Amino acid sequence: MTPEPHLQAGAAVKAADRAHVFHSWSAQELIDPLAVAGAEGSYFWDYEGKRYLDLASGLVYTNIGYQHPKVVAAIQEQAGRMTTFAPAFAVEARSEAARLIAERTPGDLDKIFFTNGGADAVEHAVRMARLHTGRPKVLSTYRSYHGGTQQAVNLTGDPRRWASDSGTAGVVHFWGPFLYRSRFYAETEEQECARALEHLETTIAFEGPASVAAIVLETVPGTAGIMMPPAGYLAGVREICDKYGIVFVLDEVMAGFGRTGTWFAADLYDVVPDLMTFAKGVNSGYVPLGGVAISAKIAETFAERPYPGGLTYSGHPLACAAAVATINVMAEEGIVEHAARLGAEVVEPALRELAERHPSVGEVRGTGMFWALELVKNRQTREPLVPYNATGQAATPMSAFAASAKSHGVWPFVNMNRTHVVPPCNISEAELKEGLAVLDTALSVADEYTE
Numbered sequence: 356m357t358p359e360p361h362l363q364a365g366a367a368v369k370a371a372d373r374a375h376v377f378h379s380w381s382a383q384e385l386i387d388p389l390a391v392a393g394a395e396g397s398y399f400w401d402y403e404g405k406r407y408l409d410l411a412s413g414l415v416y417t418n419i420g421y422q423h424p425k426v427v428a429a430i431q432e433q434a435g436r437m438t439t440f441a442p443a444f445a446v447e448a449r450s451e452a453a454r455l456i457a458e459r460t461p462g463d464l465d466k467i468f469f470t471n472g473g474a475d476a477v478e479h480a481v482r483m484a485r486l487h488t489g490r491p492k493v494l495s496t497y498r499s500y501h502g503g504t505q506q507a508v509n510l511t512g513d514p515r516r517w518a519s520d521s522g523t524a525g526v527v528h529f530w531g532p533f534l535y536r537s538r539f540y541a542e543t544e545e546q547e548c549a550r551a552l553e554h555l556e557t558t559i560a561f562e563g564p565a566s567v568a569a570i571v572l573e574t575v576p577g578t579a580g581i582m583m584p585p586a587g588y589l590a591g592v593r594e595i596c597d598k599y600g601i602v603f604v605l606d607e608v609m610a611g612f613g614r615t616g617t618w619f620a621a622d623l624y625d626v627v628p629d630l631m632t633f634a635k636g637v638n639s640g641y642v643p644l645g646g647v648a649i650s651a652k653i654a655e656t657f658a659e660r661p662y663p664g665g666l667t668y669s670g671h672p673l674a675c676a677a678a679v680a681t682i683n684v685m686a687e688e689g690i691v692e693h694a695a696r697l698g699a700e701v702v703e704p705a706l707r708e709l710a711e712r713h714p715s716v717g718e719v720r721g722t723g724m725f726w727a728l729e730l731v732k733n734r735q736t737r738e739p740l741v742p743y744n745a746t747g748q749a750a751t752p753m754s755a756f757a758a759s760a761k762s763h764g765v766w767p768f769v770n771m772n773r774t775h776v777v778p779p780c781n782i783s784e785a786e787l788k789e790g791l792a793v794l795d796t797a798l799s800v801a802d803e804y805t806e
């Protein structure tokens with residue numbers, strides 16, 4: 356019997372993928388990617404018609420879900436009018452996107468340099484900081500992810516850096532605050548904050564303040580575990596930057612554009628960096644786009660001296676039209692406020708209740724639509740559950756957890772011993788509750804590995 360046409364189509368997509376697509380961060384022969392037939396709102400589905408609620412928002416970027424009709428229409432309209440145009444021209448979609456972004460970024464971050472995504476935004480922020488200060492070194496934290504291009508991966512703290520680390524990138528890593536696994540033997544958030552700031556200032560002293568161009572931080576470190584900085588930490592870093600003439604760069608590639616229930620995570624802490632990177636949520640990832648929001652002080656450096664950097668597709672009209680539509684949709688539909696409300700009223704109480712019942716949950720942390728569950732073997736020792744095996748070759752507790760969620764129609768975000776609850780910011784309350792109920796079931800699987 357020949358398989359049904361839609362199953363044949365799925366098999367053909369999969370076969371061509373396996374033959375020719377070289378996948379990110381993967382051992383090519385050990386992966387088994389799902390063939391996706393379609394996506395809408397908070398869901399996507401395979402060729403067999405099995406639907407998944409996307410608690411991962413893709414790679415934490417579909418902040419308004421898939422296929423929002425207004426954004427799709429805006430892309431189509433722009434494609435019909437002017438699909439592309441080189442960066443050195445003033446183009447309506449580009450100017451309007453820059454205006455809408457600058458209107459929402461904190462403080463005087465009023466000039467926008469557009470990139471194709473997050474990593475190149477980080478590359479350019481670092482270049483701007485080095486040129487502005489004339490200094491070589493950049494400081495970033497061990498628990499961070501800043502992208503896969505050379506400078507961005509050098510800045511990245513997570514072990515994905517090791518394979519590409521040239522060792523001469525002028526990057527110095529330090530420890531940010533994270534009370535649950537404190538490097539500073541702290542017992543309270545206040546201690547963690549004070550000691551982390553003292554550690555940063557000591558690092559600068561030993562590196563030589565006059566050699567440090569920038570401190571690059573994720574406002575809320577995302578991939579590394581959604582570690583909400585303690586009150587006062589970012590304000591303290593701001594003070595240190597001002598004291599030593601260091602450029603403060605906040606990376607909001609993941610945390611920005613509604614994810615935290617505010618337009619930017621920096622708004623939660625009332626802090627204004629000198630440069631701020633963004634990507635992902637700026638247009639829900641419908642067309643690749645990122646950028647750097649630049650303060651007046653740094654823009655001034657390049658007022659009469661050319662900025663030595665650019666990209667063919669900088670401010671691509673299709674991507675910018677998608678950004679304009681996305682930002683307008685977020686404003687018109689109150690999506691940022693929705694994320695804040697559902698985070699506080701639905702996600703937080705539900706996750707705290709799950710933590711009470713499931714011994715595998717070591718800690719719950721987050722805000723808005725940006726939550727992490729730290730899964731542990733033992734709550735007392737905080738020993739992590741054995742990480743997810745992305746190759747799918749060996750059953751680990753985290754892969755068993757993920758498999759359970761998937762079998763019940765929920766696609767979880769899993770990294771190391773953590774699962775992140777990071778759905779689209781406009782997910783409905785009913786969808787969210789459906790996802791949380793499946794998490795409950797999948798956590799029972801994780802519980803089996805606790806001791």
Ligand code: PMP
Pocket residue numbers: 414471472473474475477500501502503573577578606607608609610634635645
């Ligand atoms: N910075 C942060 C904080 C990120 O989360 C990411 C992507 N996950 C990047 C930079 C890199 O962005 P991109 O993959 O678009 O290059």
